[in-house]
Amino acid sequence: MSHSKTESLNFYTYLCQNIGSEAIVKARRLKCISSDFASSNNLFPCIYSGSRGEGLDLEGSDIDVMRICSSYVVYESDKYIVHNWLPVLVMDTEDSPPCFTQLELYSNVNNLPNIFKQQLQQHRGKHLLSSELYKSQLLEQICFFGLGVKLNMHGPCLSDINDNLDFAICLKCDKWVFQAQPWISRPRLIWPSPELISKITSCGTLFVPIGNKGSIHENLQWRISFSVAEKILIFSFSHTQLLCYALLKILLKEIVNREEELKGLLCSYFLKTLMFWISEENVTSVWRPDNIIPCFMACLKRLLYCIEYSTLLHYFIPDNNLLYLRFNNKQRNTLINILKQSYKKGIRVFSSSQTLHDYRRFPCETARSMCEKTLYTVIVSMREYFYSPFITNSLFLLFTLLNHCKSELSRYIFKQSLTRSYQQMPCPLPHVNNPNNKQQYKFYKLDLSQLLVGVQSDAASGWLILASFFYSHKNYLTSIDIIKYTLSKCADESSLSMITLKQKNTLKLMSLLPFPSVVFNKFKLNSVIPTELKSPHMFDLLMCISSIPFAHFLRFLCCYHLHDLRTIRYCISKLSETVIEYSHSREQDSLVIIYNFLLLGIAFQMLGETELARTYFRIAAQYDLNGVSSASFRLRQFC
Template sequence: MSHSKTDSLNFYKYLCQKIGSRAIVKGRRLIYISRDLGSSDTFTPHIASGSKGEGLDLKGSDFDVMIISPLYVVYKSDKDVVQDWRTVLLMDTEDSPPCFTQLQLYTNVNNLPNFLKQQLQQHRGKHLLSSELYKSHMIEQMQAFYSGFKLNIHGPCLSDINDKMDFAICLKCDQWVSQAQPWISRPRLIWPSPELISKITLCGTLFVPIGNKGSVNENLQWRISFSVAEKILIYSFSHTQLLCYALLKILLKEIVNEEGDLKGLLCSYFLKTLMFWISEANETSVWRPDNIIPCFMGCLKRLLYCKEYSTLLHYFIPDNNLFYLRFNNKQRNTLINFLKQSCQKGIMFFSSSLTLHDYRRIPCKTTRSVCAKNLFTGSIKGYLSSSINRYNLVLVFTLLNHCKSELSRCIFKLAFALPHVYNPNNKQRYKFYKHNLSQLLVGVQSDAESGWMYLVSFFYGHNNYLSSIDIINYTLSKYTDESCLSKFSLKQTDTQKLISLIPSPYVVLRKGNSVIPMELKSPQPFDLFIAVSAIPFAHFLRFLCCYHLHDFRTSRYCISKLSETVIEYNHSREQKPIAILYNFLLLGIALQMLGETYLARKYFRMAAQYDQYCVTSATFRLRQFS
């Protein structure tokens, strides 16, 4: 079936409207890049992957995140090891098929906390990190800290119950693994370039917790992941290449998987691998807008060829045939027949897809309103409003300040219009002081997330101790009045007004938040977030203010009130374990500041007993006394 250049150009313009123009894709990527970079200086850096991370926003696409565990580091051999506080693992590929490895413990097992020891399994005299036990521990840990957030194990990932988000909590090796070494120098035409290859190898590799299906030691194996390398390669695609890749994904999700006999036979990773092989074998000049239909049909025919010969080699480690024993004869023949029919119909078989069903029925003139409003404003603004304020907006500004397109400026305006925490210098300091103060005052009006205590902590961080004390005294007086409500007969309206002045039960502060008191900040890898009861936090803040005002008599009174409240809350059934933990931690810090080391050690020890997974600084602070 022949197609003219005009047909291809019209189809290309149509796809830009439906899937996204070059500018739209660039905008999506900038948002996710800023998100990834914003996490790079946190305890758990992560990488957006899947379609969204690649710049596509297709129907039914979930959100995939690669979260890098900070507790482990992987090396190729013991000669490369550089010891630090992390648990060191070594690759052991002796009993593993291509693309998989076992991870042997290098750190002395006796130096590990119990929760790490529980993830190990002995095999042939070695301590190996079990991928199965690791996933079980991760899901147990996340659900312990986020009650009500239900997760399921989905392959190497943890998925929410609606399968909208996949979290792969992976391990990292900063080296390029030996199994993929031949990829660097194998013969190729133009793509990828030597510069791109060099950039990729410097990124190292990841390991995800899943073994080779059917292997004897499947529960001990980890799959070598090249997600970062694959993302870099896709970012190097021309827009025509990216659209062909998107067409393959639409074919899979909206057509193939809708056929009962075909559902689940193919996956997106196969299509990505196929695109890499095709791109490596062709001149880059082939991928032109006026040649997009022949390009896509070539991809479809290559998929059919791979299916007929049951061969699709892993792009980085070709010793692994992704199609080996993947299908039985019936499945193979059904899929081959379907692909043959698709090749005969050409691009018109997309008429049965949700995304591209109206091709030929709408004009192929790409308008600014379609791209900017429908594709960008809808998807990107939705993402910004839910996520971007959690990360460092300075990174967004840095990225977008060097991109002069109108789209980039639009992204920046959308991001900047959202509430955020910003820590500038010099001329901007006063401006953002007023901005942050106004945001906190809004929080006080609704008392969202203990707005009163956020405001106090904000003033304390700016050395405004007297204002902090005034607000604390006022807030605590209202709390005392509220506790006596049952003794008085108040009108319902009066009760509601009074309750609006009472702090919410908990204050939650994320690591890096500018309102966290300096005394609560701890070195990595501790205290990703602080969840403390509001009233003990109020007493603690009042102690800090009095301490810095050198009013030590009142400081000791504040500690006595804090101690009474913490002990009372410890016996309350309504208090969450994580809040009790941080209540003890606050009391220990205050006592340590006044030189009461014996009592401080006591409360740090009590906090450490609640800290089952060693995610807070309780154990670290306790060790400082030894």
């Protein structure tokens, strides 16, 4: 084996540890796909896109979600129209450059509700759906119903002010549009295969609300999006291909974009397009782990060529040059110099990156314990982001996984979906418990059995929701026992005695992975919420709670009602310690920090220590830039 192959294998192993192994990438993808399936029967089905949807979870990656609007039906030509009660739109590319189209209303405008008419604009005697008006109205509606959540327009997407979440409401045509027809039959070597092409074209095309920048009709144009097709193509990559793609993204974000004048000039979409062209022009056998360094260098050389000649053709519609007038001469020369220096350094260029800076210190042999740790990290990550609030979605997901993917990982995802659904099923109850009321007692047992199924989700959140349930019924001592159990992270199967036989059999089938004592950092508390946490601010119903701080807070509430002054002070002390500790952790997101300080403020307010309460409410409000919590509302109560 030559030195270059040895180096490539070592580098490949290192990348699998830092970017993700083949199994890890599969886990991430399955998580996103299952979320897509779970929403497919909703009014606005969602599609995870971007790095996370592709199976990558790089530093700084945001969440990209595309939601398909079912309010319109889009056709590429009026000859394909079938009768439909929804407003019908037809593509009109006469005044649009390649990859863009206008959408003309085919239905009678007089029969449309005002909400649709407000999105239309007349042009040359036609009623066109304005991408600008569409986004503006959507933003107004979300702000109205979103109860103060602040969003910005970011291209075709709506983003939170921290740019952690991008989502676009797009339209869909079930046909593969005529502009991309030549892609189907153009000459190629092996990839993509005819089967893959057939699968892609059957998915149709999307339209996102953004026009060609600088066009006089920009506000009337919609960009033709191939996000679904691109996702399928990325999924067909070998792991070596995917890692080369990830290396290009890291090079762009952590090296090229250090130059202030270059930020935003290149984007991940360009790199994806580059990878598609290279993959189509090469045999698949070159993408091997022992050849990853030459493969990456070839990709980097191709990128340099594209910049030098300002040419990168759209993969599906080559008439569109993505780099046309993209940068001026100074920017182009700076970018070329950086890429040339990077090419000379080879993989040593990543020694100055944040993600891959420690490659030379990485041991060549991968210990099994490290693999297990990586799998554990993915399981935690999946549990943090995967959320299915309705049992119907879980059953739909089960049907999908049984028919399309029967792996152990898919069974784990279903288990998470089902147990979390059981956690959320009980409705918030008043502090009334009348054992003489048979109907109420029946609901009590039903809710309790559902929550007991929910405890199988992990070692913390399900038990804490159960403890909150007992607290809501003034069973403070039982709640305290469960909290102590949760904090000690030990198993006790005797607590499942009230589960029905059918539910026991379900739990037995769901005991799949060797992580029964995993404690996840946060969970959604939107059922059985303690009265003290409720407020007129509706978003507190979806509050994101840290497990350990909430455990101390809930124990404080129990002791407060039991007048146990000594333990109250102990709980306050532990709550303060954990909240301060979490606020200094880089791993905690702002939403968790907000509600941690909110818990602390409520506790001190209950004790009559108003100055401390005001201080912590103020800190929570300072973190809460989007206005998602009741922090500002509670702070105003002191005025």
